[in-house]
Amino acid sequence: MVGEGAREHAIAEALAGAEDRVYVLASYRNPGLANVAEHTGGQLILGSITSQSKVKEILRGTNPDIVVIGPEDPLFSGVSNTVKEEGIPVIGPSQRCAMIEGSKVWMRELMWKYKIPGRLRYRKFDSLSEAASFVRTIQGSIVVKPAEQVGGKGVKVITDLQAYLSDDKKTSVSSSLEEVSSVVKGKEKILVEEKVEGPEYTLHALSDGSSTIFLPLAQDYKHAFDYGVGPETGGMGSISGPNDGLPFIDSSELEASKEIVKSSLRSVELEAHERYVGFMGGQMMLTPIWGPTVIEFYSRMGDPETAAIVPRVHNFGDLLHLAAFGSLGKAKPEISQLPTVVKVLAPRGYPISRAMSTGHKIELDLRAIQEIGCRVYFGSISLEGGQLITQGSRTLEIVAEGDFVDASMRIERCISMVKSDYPLFHRSDVGLTIPEQERLATISRRIYKFKSSNGTLGSLSEFIPQGDNW
Amino acid sequence: MSGIVGFFAFSDRWNVARFTYYGLLALQHRGRGAVGISLLEGRRFSSSKKTGDVEDLRTDGLRGWASVGYVGKSDEFPLIIKNSSIVIDGIADRPSLESLAEDPLILNKRKFAFISLNKEGKLVVGRDYWGLKPLYLGAFGFDMVVVSSEPSAIWAVGGELRREIQPGEVLEIDRWGLRSNVLESRRRVCSLEFVYLSRLDSTLSNASIYKTRLKLGELLAMEYPLAADVVVGVPETGVPMALGYSRVSGIPMELGFVRTGSHVRTMGLEDQFMRLVGAQLKLNPIREAFDGKKVILVDDSMVTGNTLRNTVQWVRRSGATEVHVLLGSPPLIRGCPYGMDVPDSNKLITSEGEHIERIVGANSIHWLSMKAMYEAIGNSDLCTFCMGGRGGEEP
Numbered sequence: 047m048v049g050e051g052a053r054e055h056a057i058a059e060a061l062a063g064a065e066d067r068v069y070v071l072a073s074y075r076n077p078g079l080a081n082v083a084e085h086t087g088g089q090l091i092l093g094s095i096t097s098q099s100k101v102k103e104i105l106r107g108t109n110p111d112i113v114v115i116g117p118e119d120p121l122f123s124g125v126s127n128t129v130k131e132e133g134i135p136v137i138g139p140s141q142r143c144a145m146i147e148g149s150k151v152w153m154r155e156l157m158w159k160y161k162i163p164g165r166l167r168y169r170k171f172d173s174l175s176e177a178a179s180f181v182r183t184i185q186g187s188i189v190v191k192p193a194e195q196v197g198g199k200g201v202k203v204i205t206d207l208q209a210y211l212s213d214d215k216k217t218s219v220s221s222s223l224e225e226v227s228s229v230v231k232g233k234e235k236i237l238v239e240e241k242v243e244g245p246e247y248t249l250h251a252l253s254d255g256s257s258t259i260f261l262p263l264a265q266d267y268k269h270a271f272d273y274g275v276g277p278e279t280g281g282m283g284s285i286s287g288p289n290d291g292l293p294f295i296d297s298s299e300l301e302a303s304k305e306i307v308k309s310s311l312r313s314v315e316l317e318a319h320e321r322y323v324g325f326m327g328g329q330m331m332l333t334p335i336w337g338p339t340v341i342e343f344y345s346r347m348g349d350p351e352t353a354a355i356v357p358r359v360h361n362f363g364d365l366l367h368l369a370a371f372g373s374l375g376k377a378k379p380e381i382s383q384l385p386t387v388v389k390v391l392a393p394r395g396y397p398i399s400r401a402m403s404t405g406h407k408i409e410l411d412l413r414a415i416q417e418i419g420c421r422v423y424f425g426s427i428s429l430e431g432g433q434l435i436t437q438g439s440r441t442l443e444i445v446a447e448g449d450f451v452d453a454s455m456r457i458e459r460c461i462s463m464v465k466s467d468y469p470l471f472h473r474s475d476v477g478l479t480i481p482e483q484e485r486l487a488t489i490s491r492r493i494y495k496f497k498s499s500n501g502t503l504g505s506l507s508e509f510i511p512q513g514d515n516w
Numbered sequence: 517m518s519g520i521v522g523f524f525a526f527s528d529r530w531n532v533a534r535f536t537y538y539g540l541l542a543l544q545h546r547g548r549g550a551v552g553i554s555l556l557e558g559r560r561f562s563s564s565k566k567t568g569d570v571e572d573l574r575t576d577g578l579r580g581w582a583s584v585g586y587v588g589k590s591d592e593f594p595l596i597i598k599n600s601s602i603v604i605d606g607i608a609d610r611p612s613l614e615s616l617a618e619d620p621l622i623l624n625k626r627k628f629a630f631i632s633l634n635k636e637g638k639l640v641v642g643r644d645y646w647g648l649k650p651l652y653l654g655a656f657g658f659d660m661v662v663v664s665s666e667p668s669a670i671w672a673v674g675g676e677l678r679r680e681i682q683p684g685e686v687l688e689i690d691r692w693g694l695r696s697n698v699l700e701s702r703r704r705v706c707s708l709e710f711v712y713l714s715r716l717d718s719t720l721s722n723a724s725i726y727k728t729r730l731k732l733g734e735l736l737a738m739e740y741p742l743a744a745d746v747v748v749g750v751p752e753t754g755v756p757m758a759l760g761y762s763r764v765s766g767i768p769m770e771l772g773f774v775r776t777g778s779h780v781r782t783m784g785l786e787d788q789f790m791r792l793v794g795a796q797l798k799l800n801p802i803r804e805a806f807d808g809k810k811v812i813l814v815d816d817s818m819v820t821g822n823t824l825r826n827t828v829q830w831v832r833r834s835g836a837t838e839v840h841v842l843l844g845s846p847p848l849i850r851g852c853p854y855g856m857d858v859p860d861s862n863k864l865i866t867s868e869g870e871h872i873e874r875i876v877g878a879n880s881i882h883w884l885s886m887k888a889m890y891e892a893i894g895n896s897d898l899c900t901f902c903m904g905g906r907g908g909e910e911p
């Protein structure tokens with residue numbers, strides 16, 4: 047297992063459930079992963095997860111049957127290629143295939159080239175000043191993003207339906223382009239795309255290079271604070287289920303979403319001239335303009351979606367083995383009927399100030415939490431000298447299975463068992479927002495079905511005075 | 517009566533001056549006369565105040581990433597006390613505002629909702645003990661929190677409504693999060709918010725204002741099935757009530773008035789003369805709706821009766837043969853101790869006893885019963901003090 051967060055902890059437990067011995071490469075001592083490694087007779091090895099030489103060294107030392115890569119950074123830096131060169135089956139796409147996530151521009155270009163439904167109008171910019179002048183002149187609501195995946199930061203969603211505030215909004219955004227693009231390495235710096243709305247959901251596919259299976263839907267809670275306010279985060283909670291869906295997505299929408307993810311995955315293979323082996327997550331939105339629409343793709347599993355999904359797929363570990371050996375064709379995920387809810391705990395300061403949220407001690411009564419029937423996945427937290435120390439990002443993910451409201455309440459009880467002399471925060475509304483999501487879905491559904499019936503799916507519905515200058 | 521807003525951006529890049537201005541524009545129906553905003557930049561407030569309408573407020577040159585704004589009768593807000601700039605809706609004396617600046621979590625039976633911004637960059641938002649004054653939380657993308665007396669201001673800037681703030685709740689907002697403190701409270705929502713003050717697209721205490729006003733009209737038709745040719749609502753609030761009356765009675769509804777001039781809220785104007793001018797500026801009758809007809813005129817409530825008196829005269833001069841006035845709420849008989857503009861008993865037309873019809877010049881006047889108003893709002897936690905009912909203090 048390459049990676050060190052809560053997502054990797056969840057996957058590692060599933061591997062342990064498949065009777066694997068788990069070795070982990072991690073840059074800090076995640077107590078959850080350390081525990082899985084120890085119990086299975088493996089080992090947690092500290093080192094950079096993006097270092098090819100470190101990876102090679104460990105592969106030669108442990109000689110694993112399969113390698114699973116959790117996060118995107120090792121994929122972007124070619125760890126999957128390295129593992130493959132060593133002759134070991136690997137879950138996690140090659141560097142080139144991972145472009146689908148690494149470059150948001152590449153992703154949008156691909157969707158247009160292959161005419162995949164659910165594609166948004168966009169413009170890409172190498173120059174910040176050109177981006178700024180485009181932002182100032184484009185009419186209507188837009189989203190401004192760094193052109194690359196930079197880990198849940200820098201996205202500006204600008205609803206601009208009121209002509210009278212247009213200047214203020216667009217001036218603020220154009221003045222923050224430098225900030226938005228500060229971590230972008232490539233030539234293309236900024237992506238501007240049309241803003242859409244509707245409930246969001248994530249659909250993960252697992253591909254072995256020829257067959258594809260789908261994991262149950264999940265929804266991620268993006269805003270930092272309760273009731274959907276505050277800055278963008280990597281995700282402060284998630285829900286999944288019941289069965290393979292979510293209450294506000296109907297079965298034809300689920301099927302259409304599968305089609306979108308599957309054809310995107312095959313298009314990636316055509317473009318990259320390589321087989322795609324690993325996860326691909328479609329972060330989707332049910333929009334009035336298209337119905338199922340792609341916001342972005344993951345080349346790995348989403349976090350915290352993983353914590354909601356993995357406990358619901360009983361043969362998850364086995365599926366990874368089948369995928370690694372190209373035998374997914376015969377496989378079927380065994381999905382539990384009950385939903386799950388995940389709440390994330392983060393230290394005060396996250397997501398704006400890493401300095402503030404790093405280096406705090408926490409304590410928790412794991413046994414008591416398990417007695418309430420919840421699981422804990424350890425995230426950005428390290429075991430140092432017998433103490434649990436926060437690493438600056440999302441600390442813990444607590445999962446409960448059951449009806450949404452009940453599961454959400456049970457997690458609250460668990461959270462009261464996590465102690466720290468530094469303030470931790472979480473969203474109490476995870477799992478409690480279904481009615482609102484259903485309402486949004488109904489509105490989107492009425493409009494996209496109408497558009498579909500009159501052949502205008504995908505086209506703008508609003509009148510734009512100066513014309514559509516996408 | 518007033519409207520208050522607060523904006524809080526998660527990055528200094530934003531200038532919320534114009535957002536605040538447009539937010540206040542969308543709250544002007546709650547009260548008029550004065551307007552003011554305060555913006556925080558660095559550790560300094562810059563403020564602008566004006567007697568007059570929101571449109572008169574200058575925002576050029578103002579800058580800040582967080583703000584508070586006020587529109588209403590008083591020219592003292594935003595009030596800067598110590599480190600905080602404060603706006604309120606309701607009644608507050610100086611000591612309670614000072615204690616608020618000191619510690620917003622101090623338990624007391626506050627008769628006002630407030631938004632307070634301090635120089636450290638913290639926005640504190642609180643609803644009054646009873647929830648008499650409405651207050652809502654919204655978001656603008658990942659970038660801002662918006663709080664406002666009504667959802668209208670959140671929508672006006674392109675934001676999304678998240679939820680109603682609860683009676684007694686105090687929300688503390690800073691860059692690192694939102695903390696909700698639920699202090700002691702006793703829910704008593706102001707019935708006049710439903711009857712006339714809140715905007716038609718608001719939802720208060722789980723009740724849609726629009727549906728409530730329709731229902732008030734429907735229940736008027738059940739209680740007073742009058743014989744008439746047309747039913748006409750006095751804009752704005754009387755219109756959905758007239759629609760409700762028409763649906764139940766089968767009497768056709770007509771649009772009887774054109775709005776003219778600026779939106780002068782006559783109930784909020786102190787001066788007698790201004791009220792009369794305000795009423796005339798506001799409405800002009802459409803002769804064809806009234807000529808030769810027996811008219812039912814529906815309005816929300818009657819305070820001094822002056823406005824209605826004029827309206828009835830306009831209707832008569834437009835050719836109505838009879839004018840029957842129906843009011844979508846029980847009679848107002850005493851002043852409001854919580855800051856609604858209901859004057860003391862002796863200024864209320866209800867103090868005239870039997871003479872009301874004569875003064876107003878109507879063939880008949882009827883008020884909706886208390887019971888029916890409760891039924892229409894569908895909420896038993898109401899303050900009906902001005903109607904002679906239960907106030908905040910009674911159990």
Ligand SMILES: Nc1ncnc2c1ncn2[C@@H]1O[C@H](COP(=O)(O)OP(=O)(O)OP(=O)(O)O)[C@@H](O)[C@H]1O
Binds near residue numbers: 191201243
């Ligand atoms: N075109 C769009 N229209 C509306 N909202 C959008 C759009 N694009 C992005 N968003 C919002 O911004 C969030 C983050 O966008 P996106 O997933 O592209 O960024 P990211 O930083 O890569 O996030 P992640 O942490 O999921 O990798 C989305 O979950 C969605 O809420």
